[in-house]
Amino acid sequence: MTPSPSSHSPLLAAIRQVLTEARHSLKVTVNSTMVQAYWEVGRLIVEQEQQGKARADYGKQQLKTLSQQLTHEFGKGFDVRNLRNMRAFYRAYPKRNALRTELSWTHYRRLIRIDNPQARDWYMEEAIGQNWSARALDRQVGKLYYERLLTTQQNKQEIKPVLTEAAEKTTSLADRPQDYLRDPYILDFLNLPHGPAQESTLEQSLINHLQTFLLELGKGFAFVERQQRISTEDQDFYIDLVFYHFKLKCFLLIDLKIGKLSHQDVGQMDTYVRIYDQHRKGDDDSPTVGLILCSEKSEAVAKYSVLTDSQQLFASRYMTYLPSEQELQEQLLRERATLLNQTLET
Numbered sequence: 001m002t003p004s005p006s007s008h009s010p011l012l013a014a015i016r017q018v019l020t021e022a023r024h025s026l027k028v029t030v031n032s033t034m035v036q037a038y039w040e041v042g043r044l045i046v047e048q049e050q051q052g053k054a055r056a057d058y059g060k061q062q063l064k065t066l067s068q069q070l071t072h073e074f075g076k077g078f079d080v081r082n083l084r085n086m087r088a089f090y091r092a093y094p095k096r097n098a099l100r101t102e103l104s105w106t107h108y109r110r111l112i113r114i115d116n117p118q119a120r121d122w123y124m125e126e127a128i129g130q131n132w133s134a135r136a137l138d139r140q141v142g143k144l145y146y147e148r149l150l151t152t153q154q155n156k157q158e159i160k161p162v163l164t165e166a167a168e169k170t171t172s173l174a175d176r177p178q179d180y181l182r183d184p185y186i187l188d189f190l191n192l193p194h195g196p197a198q199e200s201t202l203e204q205s206l207i208n209h210l211q212t213f214l215l216e217l218g219k220g221f222a223f224v225e226r227q228q229r230i231s232t233e234d235q236d237f238y239i240d241l242v243f244y245h246f247k248l249k250c251f252l253l254i255d256l257k258i259g260k261l262s263h264q265d266v267g268q269m270d271t272y273v274r275i276y277d278q279h280r281k282g283d284d285d286s287p288t289v290g291l292i293l294c295s296e297k298s299e300a301v302a303k304y305s306v307l308t309d310s311q312q313l314f315a316s317r318y319m320t321y322l323p324s325e326q327e328l329q330e331q332l333l334r335e336r337a338t339l340l341n342q343t344l345e346t
Helices: 010-051 054-074 082-093 105-111 117-129 132-143 145-153 162-171 199-208 210-217 263-279 301-305 325-346
Strands: 219-233 234-247 249-261 289-296 313-319
Touching: 010 105, 082 105, 105 117, 105 132, 105 162, 117 132, 117 145, 132 145, 145 313, 145 325, 199 210, 199 219, 199 234, 199 249, 210 219, 219 263, 234 263, 234 313, 263 289, 263 301, 263 313
Parallel strands: 249 289, 289 313
Antiparallel strands: 219 234, 234 249
16 A cells, blocks of 8 residues: 655655645736736726717716626626726826736725825835735725824924925835834724723733734834843833834834823833843844833923934824824824924924
């Protein structure tokens, strides 16, 4: 009787790898072909509209007739809404060589709904670079990831409109901590009960959803430890969460606070960072960064504490629910107004 191959045999492993790679290659090829075809359909629709009457007159009836004919011949995927998406797809990406094979049609359907071309290009590059699923992309766009990042990056010496800073601020991130941190952080994935929570509950929830939290933190972060002990000659301290950033080559210490930011919170984090720099930071590491995550910020503390000028200490608000786009926009405007006032006063 011929023995069956072991599930760990080299032969089976080699064949499994070949088949897995072939399936992946086929999936990429099919996806790329479909994206290219939809782009071509969009191009043909746009060109027909431009040759005929005004778009409003061409409108619904023409697309409806086209949808019915295509659905009859090719099946699902050609309803009026999807034909509009294909038309918008071509308008957003008029150059065919700008299309990326790494992204699916579902990715592109989300991208074409972003009006700002610079934001759209940034989200596209991030989705590719960070290997975001279409669902992750949709989540990040909905949370104004791009706009929050830009707001955090605003330079106190030169305040410019957020959306005009896109290429300059996000095409190539500078090696500064503030270019990788943002405000606020959206932690709706924790599904915490309504009402105030304990800091220990918040910390445990973040650990339970670590992968999603890393996505919210952004590129380059790796988890190191929770409740990490650091010691001086006469006292022990425990840091809630410790991460390492491979681009900045530095440790990130996170202290979780329920309630409004206080001077004591800032002083405590300042102590943690100084001790960490002295006792834990390697010779090749950059200065340690401390981030206080609080449920409510204080303009007075931010203005009259070491947070004002420090390149190592930062405070950001966290939100345990997914706010509406309007709420986020309003908060970003408030943050920019506060930053502008501080700049004018200095």
